[in-house]
Amino acid sequence: MAKKQGETSADEETTGHEWDGIQELNKPLPKWWLYTFYACIVWAVGYWILYPAWPLISSHTAGYLGYSQREIVAADLVQAQADKAGFRDRIAASDLETIQSDPELLNFALAGGAAAFGDNCAPCHGRGAQGASGYPNLQDDAWLWGGSLDDIHHTIQFGIRADDSETRNSQMPAFGKLGMLKPDQVSDVAEYVLSLSGNEGDEDAAERGKRSSPPIAPRATGRKAKAIALGAPNLSDELWLYGGDKATVVQTITNSRSGMMPAWHERLDPATIKELAIYVHSLGGGQ
Amino acid sequence: MAMIDVQVQHSAPMTGGNGNAPPVEAAPGVARSDVPTVSSERQSLYAGRVKVYPKEAHGRFRTIKWIVMAVTLGIYYVFPWIRWDRGPYLPDQAVLLDLPARRFYFFFLEIWPQEFYYVTGLLVLAALALFLVTSVAGRVWCGYTCPQTVWTDLMIAVERFWQGDRNQRLKLDKHPWAAETIWKKSATHISWLLIAVATGGAWVFYFADAPTLAGELVTFDAPMVAYLFIGLFTASTYVLGGIAREQVCIYMCPWPRIQGAMFDRDSLLISYRTWRGEPHGPHKAGQSWEGRGDCVDCRQCVAVCPTGIDIRNGPQLECIQCALCIDACDEIMDKVGRPRGLIAYDTVRNLDAHAENAEPLRLLRPRVILYAAAIAVVGLIMVVALSIRPVLDVNVLHDRNPLYVRLSDGGVRNGFTVKLMNKLYLPRAFKLGVEGLPGAKVDMVGHEGGVVPVPPDNIQSVRLYVTLDKQGARALAEQATTFDIVITDIASGEETAHEATFQGPPR
Known part of the structure; x- marks a missing residue:
């Protein structure tokens, strides 16, 4: 036994347990420990009665207090909605310019828009609205469908090439695929398109490409290839939705592109869409 | 699992304390107490608490302790009620x-x-x-100013007020069901609870406007959390100060264990001057003091000790160094006609040298x-x-996603979130500009004139866009360029510059 020299525990009661000659003395539990333990038992019985505790076959004992975390969450959500209701009603009732000029509403709309953007838009446009290949960067100043508040609002509401009568729609012919241009002509047109934004390339090919451009092209993109109609990109700027290298441009001319954005008015309420429009407009590119 | 009996060994020999000895007068008018000490030599870890009945001490240190108690409790209870004008916008x-x-x-x-x-x-x-x-002077904190010490002292004073001093309290406990015991104890506990409620009540006043909260508390309009904390502090004050007392210091507090490492041979500790006191023993008036120590074994030092120890056993963990034993002993020394200071603040160096001022105090x-x-x-x-x-704190966060935005004309734009913290108690307005970035254009969302108002003692967050056109962006030497965002207080014209970086495409 681990005892001080000259002392024994021979006369002390042991539990009878022994390991390698080490015996366990039968000492009482500390009083504070025992009382805490008893108190816990009493507490547990009270808890069983008052709170959901025992699992049954298909449910559980509900407890006298009827406590339910689900109901608390539901009530919290209702409460949160109610807390926001004043602002959201005002946003739903106001037009976009009014919201933008009221600092209080603007603040609320920006915060709500940022949250809604993260939930609904970020998967395609990125967390910072920086976009990706095929998904426009919403921070820059190039807008296929207009960058004013109303334009953005309309786009979010009805989408692009979505299944909706008011959706934004435009179609570029698949020049290569439909045989309107031969592959070497496609390559020349691509050289020409790239030269429009100051890229240095094969000048002869570009000149040939300019002449072989199908008559339909200037109609959409304008004589100087600056966009004149909604939905047709400005080819002379430095931004590319799908990429500004030759292979990508060739692919675009050959197969066309038709990116799609859903119509959000079916999924989000009008106030949220307004908040989103104001938020996107505030990202730096709004016109 | 082997249980190990731990023994507490003390350096100085422990004698006296024979409970059966007849009361002896140590000196004329000096009662001798047979007080059992808490830290006896062999104490099982399972021993129940030996209740301590501290006797009232009188003297220098008791007076100091009363003053310290009045000051510390005064600070605690009164501070939330002191007003301090901070202008119209702040509490x-x-x-x-x-x-x-x-x-x-x-x-x-x-x-x-x-x-x-x-x-x-x-x-x-x-x-x-x-x-x-x-x-320098040992456990001064424990002995005088620790809340546990102060409130325990207060609780003991209240107990003494209702139940009398040590001997009366001992007598009461001998008859636990006597009517006198019951009403005196009830009065004590009710007083303790009132003090405890006041303590918890004072605590919550530090977290809200005191007069308003006091009104709400009385009319039961206060937030639930206020009542909760009052309850919590009532319980802890009552239990720790009134009931647990010295056990908190001995068993719960880690500080005594650490403090041992801070003493050295020159620290002033409350010590029994063994060289002067031993050999101790009862002394009759008129007896010679030759060949014996000054300690008359009256055990008054033990009687007044709030932790129930015998200081004559030397320095020990349980001693909170409250100095009450000094007062008790000095009183006795005066009565028996010996010099004061048998128990005193002294250094180990002096104790070992067997002299009061063997060496000058080495501070x-x-x-x-x-x-x-x-x-x-x-x-x-x-x-x-x-x-x-500064009275204005500026926090600039560069957008991380994306780091920069290319514009259709070949320009580059960076987005920043600028937080302006106005630490004055007045509303202020600021103008934001950029320095060190030639050709930069600055836009802000929602602040058309470029003027940002910030409420008093508050934060305003602004989205700031810094744009360089194609030429400006081409002229940048590095991918990341350092520049300054300059914030101008419109009223005072004071300028604050905050460094930021402009990110461009890789080059």
Whole structure:
């Protein structure tokens, strides 16, 4: 036994347990420990009665207090909605310019828009609205469908090439695929398109490409290839939705592109869409 | 699992305390108490608590302790009620921990959450001060100012008021069901509870406007959390101060274990001067003092001890160094006609030399100098940091996603979130501009004129866009260019520059 020299525990009661000659003395539990333990038992019985505790076959004992975390969450959500209701009603009732000029509403709309953007838009446009290949960067100043508040609002509401009568729609012919241009002509047109934004390339090919451009092209993109109609990109700027290298441009001319954005008015309420429009407009590119 | 009996061994020999000895008068008018001490030589870990009945002491140190008690409790109960004018926009409570607004007000100081390092500095100072005091004069904190000591002292005073001093209390406990015992004990416990409620009540006043909250508490309109904390502090004050008392110091507090490492041979500790007191024993009036010590074994030092120990056993963990035994012993020494100071603040060096002033007190020891120097350095840093603290804090966050935006004309734009923290108690307006970035254009969302108003003592967050056109972007030498965002206080014209980086495409 681990005892001080000259002392024994021979006369002390042991539990009878022994390991390698080490015996366990039968000492009482500390009083504070025992009382805490008893108190816990009493507490547990009270808890069983008052709170959901025992699992049954298909449910559980509900407890006298009827406590339910689900109901608390539901009530919290209702409460949160109610807390926001004043602002959201005002946003739903106001037009976009009014919201933008009221600092209080603007603040609320920006915060709500940022949250809604993260939930609904970020998967395609990125967390910072920086976009990706095929998904426009919403921070820059190039807008296929207009960058004013109303334009953005309309786009979010009805989408692009979505299944909706008011959706934004435009179609570029698949020049290569439909045989309107031969592959070497496609390559020349691509050289020409790239030269429009100051890229240095094969000048002869570009000149040939300019002449072989199908008559339909200037109609959409304008004589100087600056966009004149909604939905047709400005080819002379430095931004590319799908990429500004030759292979990508060739692919675009050959197969066309038709990116799609859903119509959000079916999924989000009008106030949220307004908040989103104001938020996107505030990202730096709004016109 | 083997249970190990731990024994507490004391350095000095323990004698006396024979409970069966007939009462002896140590000197004319000097009662001799047979007081069992708590830390007897062999104490099982499972021994129940031996109740301590501290006797009232009178003397220098008791007076000091009364004063310290009055001051510390006065500070605690009164501080929340002191007003401090901070203008029309802010609370006028001198000491306030405003959790909802995330501000800590202390008279002329106001701490914002991001300035919590001032509180850290304060805690560092407090710790160092504790080390310094402990290495100079032992457990002064424990003996005089620790809340546990102060409230226990108060609770014992109340107990003494209702039940009388030590002997009367012992008598009452012998008849636990006597009517006198019951009403006196009830009165004691009710008084304790009232003190405890006042303690909990004072605590919550530090977290809200005291007069308003007091009104709400009375009319039961106060927030639930206020009642909860009053309840919590009532319970802990009542249990720790009234009932548990010295057990908190002996069993719960880690500090006594640490403090042992801070004493040295030159620390002033409350000590029994063994060389003067031994051999001790009862002394009759007129007897010679030749060949014996000054200790008349009256055990008054044990009777007054709030932790129930015998200081004559030498330094021990249980001793909170409250100095009451000095008072008790001095009183006896006066009565028996021996010089005071048989128990006194003394150093181990002097005790070993068997003389009161064998060596001059060495205050300038390495550890004392080190602690004092550390306090000076930390204190200086705090004072300087507080005095040069700006009244406008600027926080600039560069957008991370994306780092930069290319524009259709070949220009590059960077987005920033600028937080302006107005630490004045007045509304202010600021103009934001850019320096060190030729050709940069600045836009702000929602602040068309480029003017940002910030409410008093508040934060305003602004989205700031810095744009360079194609030429400007081409002219940048590096992918990341350092420049300054300049914030101008429109009223005073004071300018604050904050460094930021402009990110461009890789080159």
